[in-house]
Amino acid sequence: MGCACSCLDELGVPTDIPLPTNLSRSVKKELYEDLEGYDWPFENLVLEGGGAKGNAYPGALQVLEELGILKKIKRFGGASAGACTAGMLALGYTPRDIAALLDLDQEFLVQDAHCGKLAMLPNLYCKFGWNPGKRYIEVLRLYVREATGKADYTFGDLYRDRGIELCVVVTNVTKMGIEYLHPKTTPDMPIAEAMQMSSSIPGFFQPPSYKKGDHLEYYVDGGMLCNYPVHVFDGWYLSMRPEDSFFQRLGSEEPPFHKYNEKTLGLIVYATDEQDLMKVSVHQSCKDVYWKLPDTKLAGKRGPQFKELQAEIKKKAAVIHAAKTFFPMLKACDLDKDGNIDLHEFKLAMDRLSQTNPDVIETLFGKDMDWEEAFKEIDTDSSLEFTAAEFMSFLERKGVVSPLEYISDVSLVPIKTLGDFTSALINTFTLQAYRQFLKPRDPERTVGIYTNYIQALDLDMAKQDKIFLRKQGAIGVAEFLRSYLERKNRQDEVLIPESVLLQETARHEERLEQLEAEFLTSV
Structure with a gap:
């Protein structure tokens, strides 16, 4: 997928998706080659919201693709920026395609209010948000149309056509609660609209609305109530099996997300100034090789501060x-x-x-x-x-x-500027949401990606900052998988490399043929 054409529409949005980004500078084969050949069990993938920190995801996803994990995923989920990445994967886009999308001018795409900052207060008062988000939704619709042939492609269409389940977590302000957009719950919802809803930061964007019956319902960032929805494929609530239909299950005493799904893999992103609630991080031995900060304005400004x-x-x-x-x-x-x-x-x-x-x-x-x-x-x-x-x-x-x-997972965060206060405020909501949904065993299925000096609102990062993030994503996945193998070995649940399984299967079939031949001869 992708086109070198740089045509723009009247909003300044590209009319063709960009060519895939080469990730070879970020993802080195030696980082994960010892992990090749295993029959990994993961079938579900869930991505945390993280704003600009989500630039680390292409590196992580590239490792998953190279190891054959990504092609086995049939259920994708996410919140906020993670929902957009999950949506792109569900539509068939590669990590390189997603990197190309993130390489577009993000500030231009999301800040589309007429008169810029002068429109902030009037728009907040009249439309509940600063930026209309028209450029952003048009880019999302472009990607959906390129992948499917129609911009209004729905969750139900995706499941019927490809057997792929996508779950986008949103916050319904009208109902004051969380909603799970999925082929089971909202089959007629356009995927592009859902991704926009889940990424609609309150105040920054004008909240998208969706008509239900005779009234409008307003939506904002799914990360406000559940930024890391790793639980969405647990239990019966989003199961598409006939025995788990709402007709069969509503009124059941079993909680909707009760049963832990070991086939789910989750990705989270966290910076130095954020509390790592999940207590997961990459392996110490990789730091000296890969963690050297790039020579960029952002790293130079924030790197020493974050080192302290x-x-x-x-x-x-x-x-x-x-x-x-x-x-x-x-x-x-x-x-x-x-x-x-x-x-x-x-x-x-x-x-x-x-x-x-x-x-x-x-x-x-x-x-x-x-x-x-x-x-x-x-x-x-x-x-x-x-x-x-x-x-x-x-x-x-x-x-x-x-x-x-x-x-209670409380930490002290230094607050000296308005940016510090805003970041701390967002993290406060995020941490409280974590506590509501996390299960004790969730760290066992969670990849931690350390973004170091890069925070959620760093939309103006340089190319080298993005390359650094993609390296971090690749490291996070590789180290998680090594830890996963070690844990399974300790539990006597050894994962046998796929090549070994094929050899053993071939030997077994050959032996059966020999036994059958001997039996026929004896008869």
């Missing part, structure tokens, strides 16, 4: 780990079980730690620690004993969240 932030995050993580070790020791040394720690109990805890885990003491109180001075640092009211609340206050003075907040 990364060091600070590492330092805080060490303090949190030390505190989580220290807490059980304090509990064990609370001899009178009154919930407070006095001088004698504190010294007992410190003596035990100095013998078993001296690094904890150094992390919390410094190298040349005097235990009496350490006690005074915690006992702020000089009562000769301290409470758990005083100990948590001590941790917060060290710049980290308390263990209780850490359990």
Whole structure:
């Protein structure tokens, strides 16, 4: 697919899709060649929303394609920018085609308000959003038309014609809830409109509307309520099997997304300043080879700042780990079980730690620690004993969240500019949405892609920034698959390379033929 023609319509939108982007600079074969030949079990693919960070997806998808995983995927899902990538894959576009789409001028495509920033307040007041999004929807319709022959191709059309299921997660503002657009729930919904709905950032875009019956319903970014819908192919809700039809299932006591689907693979993208809720990251050994920052304006501006932030995050993580070790020791040394720690109990805890885990003491109180001075640092009211609340206050003075907040996946984010505040606000919504939908085992099926200095709203990144992101995507997938193999080997669920399976099958068939011949001879 693709055309070198650069014709534009009256909106300035290309009338032909661009030629595929060469990903050879981003995805090196040596990165994944040890993973070739395995019979990977994945059949469903779900992509997190991430704005500009989604430029990492073509690199990740290219590895999946090279390893034969992508061709096995029959169900695609996503939210926000992830929904657009999922939609393109479902329509048959390759990672190179998606990279070419992302290489278009994204700022031009999404910022189409007449009079630019001068129209922001009037449009917000009258139309609930700044930019109409006309250029963006026309590009989406162009891609759908190129792949299918008609711009209004629907979820139902895709399933009937190709047997492919696509799920786009959106936020229905009118109904104040989440909706799953899918051939089972919305067979007549045009795919291009669905992708636009799921990417409609509140305030930035005028919210798309869709007529249902005699009223309009307004939609915004699906990531507002569920940015990583890895659960969408769990359970019966979106199952197309006859026994899972809504006639059969509505009123059932079984939750709609209850059953965990091990054939689902999910991709998430996260920057240095974002909390990694999923606790997944790429392998340490790859960092020195691939993680050198490019020589770009964005990397030069934000790279050093994020490097300091990364060091600070590492330092805080060490303090949190030390505190989580220290807490059980304090509990064990609370001899009178009154919930407070006095001088004698504190010294007992410190003596035990100095013998078993001296690094904890150094992390919390410094190298040349005097235990009496350490006690005074915690006992702020000089009562000769301290409470758990005083100990948590001590941790917060060290710049980290308390263990209780850490359990709830809370982190401290420095806010100095309007951009910092906006990013933190978006992440707040995202994290709360994560907590609602994530299952304990979701990290086992999730690829973490670390975007380093690049954030969701970095639409003006340079070409080298995009190449860097695609490398990160490729690394993330390769390291996840290696970890996946190791985990399966530990669980005695060894994945046998496909070439070995074919050889064994051929030997088995040959042996059967020999036995049959021997039997006929004996008869």
